[in-house]
Amino acid sequence: MSPRAALSAALLGALVAAGCATMSDEEASRRALEVMKASFAERGQAKLDRLDQDETQRLCSIPPGSALPKDVAGKLEKENLASIVYPADGKLLGDWKAGERVAQSGVGKQFSDDPKQPSGANCYACHQLSKQEISFGTIGPSLYQYGKLRGASAGIQRYTYGKIYNSNAFTACSNMPRFGHKGILTEQQMKDLTALLLDPESPVNK
Amino acid sequence: MKRSLASLLAAATLIALPAAALAQSTVDEIAKYRQQLQDGNPAELWEARGEDLWKQKRGPKNVSLEGCDLGKGPGVVKGAYAELPRYFADADRVMDLETRLVHCMVTQQGFSFADATRRPFGNGSSRSEFEALAAWITSESKGVKMNVRLGHPKEREAYQIGEKIFYFRGGPHDFACATCHGETGKRIRLQDLPNLTDKAGAQLAYTTWPAYRVSQGEVRSFEWRLYDCFRQQRFPELKFTSEAAIALTTFLARNANGAEFNAPAIKR
Numbered sequence: 001m002s003p004r005a006a007l008s009a010a011l012l013g014a015l016v017a018a019g020c021a022t023m024s025d026e027e028a029s030r031r032a033l034e035v036m037k038a039s040f041a042e043r044g045q046a047k048l049d050r051l052d053q054d055e056t057q058r059l060c061s062i063p064p065g066s067a068l069p070k071d072v073a074g075k076l077e078k079e080n081l082a083s084i085v086y087p088a089d090g091k092l093l094g095d096w097k098a099g100e101r102v103a104q105s106g107v108g109k110q111f112s113d114d115p116k117q118p119s120g121a122n123c124y125a126c127h128q129l130s131k132q133e134i135s136f137g138t139i140g141p142s143l144y145q146y147g148k149l150r151g152a153s154a155g156i157q158r159y160t161y162g163k164i165y166n167s168n169a170f171t172a173c174s175n176m177p178r179f180g181h182k183g184i185l186t187e188q189q190m191k192d193l194t195a196l197l198l199d200p201e202s203p204v205n206k
Numbered sequence: 207m208k209r210s211l212a213s214l215l216a217a218a219t220l221i222a223l224p225a226a227a228l229a230q231s232t233v234d235e236i237a238k239y240r241q242q243l244q245d246g247n248p249a250e251l252w253e254a255r256g257e258d259l260w261k262q263k264r265g266p267k268n269v270s271l272e273g274c275d276l277g278k279g280p281g282v283v284k285g286a287y288a289e290l291p292r293y294f295a296d297a298d299r300v301m302d303l304e305t306r307l308v309h310c311m312v313t314q315q316g317f318s319f320a321d322a323t324r325r326p327f328g329n330g331s332s333r334s335e336f337e338a339l340a341a342w343i344t345s346e347s348k349g350v351k352m353n354v355r356l357g358h359p360k361e362r363e364a365y366q367i368g369e370k371i372f373y374f375r376g377g378p379h380d381f382a383c384a385t386c387h388g389e390t391g392k393r394i395r396l397q398d399l400p401n402l403t404d405k406a407g408a409q410l411a412y413t414t415w416p417a418y419r420v421s422q423g424e425v426r427s428f429e430w431r432l433y434d435c436f437r438q439q440r441f442p443e444l445k446f447t448s449e450a451a452i453a454l455t456t457f458l459a460r461n462a463n464g465a466e467f468n469a470p471a472i473k474r
Contacts, residue, residue: 022363022366023363028367029370031363031367035449035450036371038449038450039450040444041443046441046442046443047442050441050442052376053376056380057380063403109377109379109440110440111443112437125395135232136395137392137395138393139386139389139392177378177380177381182380183378
């Protein structure tokens with residue numbers, strides 16, 4: 001290595017050590033999207049438009065725990081809240097037994113999944129729900145005794161259905177999918193999950 | 207193997223215990239099962255096949271890969287993986303191991319890109335050259351400290367893009383890599399999730415890939431790990447040796463710097 005090359009290598013090393021980035025944050029985001037668009041191929045139901053972010057996804061592409069400014073979070077929650085469509089018949093409680101099956105199933109929306117089959121919610125991947133199911137994840141809070149602790153008033157039913165429909169209406173940048181807003185679950189499936197959480201006979205509340 | 211089955215059966219007989227105690231003992235039993243797996247790793251079979259593939263004369267030009275420069279000079283395999291991905295002047299781009307292997311298969315052995323990349327991942331009788339080569343080449347970095355340098359501007363750019371991809375939320379489920387790998391001590395079902403934003407978590411995870419997956423009977427490469435995470439993220443299909451794969455690998459490998467490389471490992 002020539003002295004000049006050695007010097008520039010040392011300088012580069014120092015810049016890296018100082019955390020010097022090549023691109024601005026904005027430029028890096030733009031380049032990352034460009035790179036992703038060229039790096040993924042459409043397969044089955046998973047088309048490239050899955051890389052087109054909506055505003056919530058774009059604003060929430062931040063490290064966990066690095067909260068959005070309060071006003072931005074509030075605006076995002078308001079917009080997501082406005083997206084919630086409640087059932088026309090006004091009934092929010094379905095069948096908890098069907099809800100348990102939806103909570104257990106993790107299929108749906110992957111490029112390897114059959115789009116004709118209904119999607120599951122895979123609640124157990126992240127939440128404890130019933131006492132019997134010991135294979136549960138911990139990304140979300142435990143929902144064991146969810147209804148027993150809260151009751152099943154009209155307000156609680158409305159909040160619970162709404163949270164499943166669009167989690168970001170209540171917590172901006174929640175890790176939980178927006179099951180209704182993004183068309184993952186049907187209205188009936190969301191009613192069944194609401195029953196799983198609130199029905200006194202559900203194993204969640206035993 | 208018999209012993210491992212026995213411990214799983216032991217876990218299955220604990221059903222009479224209260225839920226919390228049961229969950230804890232199941233986790234303990236799984237930890238024991240993992241420990242017992244370490245006794246013997248079938249990845250050695252892939253390593254042997256990989257070494258053969260490296261030394262065999264193959265391709266239209268009938269030459270071996272022994273002239274391939276993995277970054278430490280032509281034919282130098284020892285310790286090479288611990289410094290990848292890196293910038294290669296002859297290609298003027300940053301490459302991870304798989305991308306560099308394809309480059310050598312094309313430029314030295316004379317394969318077309320399509321022929322070289324026909325089998326990125328193995329599946330039963332359809333075996334992948336890459337998983338075998340990766341098993342052998344990575345085994346030659348065992349005990350070597352991870353040392354991914356970001357000296358070249360293109361390496362720094364790859365790292366920055368990789369970081370953005372890590373936090374990028376998209377698809378029907380709004381998932382990013384960070385959704386599952388951004389906090390310490392979390393699980394999916396009973397599967398522990400490494401926190402890749404934490405130094406220790408990134409080090410432990412990165413230095414234990416590739417791995418022999420007991421549930422699949424295959425050695426899985428790091429590009430496979432990314433490919434299958436994106437499938438579960440509900441993203442489209444990650445292209446083999448794509449720029450996103452290389453950028454994300456650069457981000458994760460660099461974050462593991464300083465840790466001793468310890469793969470091929472064995473995982474459930």
